[in-house]
Amino acid sequence: MKKMGLDVGEKTIGVSVSDAFGWTAQGITTVKWTEGEFESAFDQLAPIISEHEITTIVVGLPKNMNGTIGERGEASQVFANRIQERFNIQTDLWDERLTTMAAERVLLEADMSRSKRKKVIDKMAAVMILQSYLDAKV
Secondary structure, three states: OEEEEEEEOOOEEEEEEEOOOOOOEEEEEEEEOOOOOHHHHHHHHHHHHHHOOEEEEEEEEOEOOOOOEOHHHHHHHHHHHHHHHHHOOEEEEEEOOOHHHHHHHHHHHOOOOHHHHHHHHHHHHHHHHHHHHHHHHO
16 A cells, blocks of 8 residues: 655656555655656555565655646646556645755755755655655645
8 A cells, every 4th residue: 555756857757655554754766767758767666666665656746836727737647647557556746846955955954965965856856745645644
């Protein structure tokens, strides 16, 4: 009954997974992909989905601050639809406004160097997306 959180960007996808109880989210990896080449991303996500027995995938939905959905939000919606079709797993979109900025702030407070932050920012954003989803579902 684990859930997976995804922060989908143009070049990378941050991946997080919940514990079996659905209480906490942990960062797993960052998948490199070229936007639109879904199979390359799915080939990397498939073993994680299988290994962790994922039952729900939560895709971050980047809304504009006024609540509208722009180009990046539309791309996330397409990704969510494609992943649901490919894996036949419940897929939910989750408002991710400010998660990347919040992740950046956490990493800055941890005094992490810029080069190290760049390597983990997407994974940390995926953790924040999934954790906020889990917290709202309790």
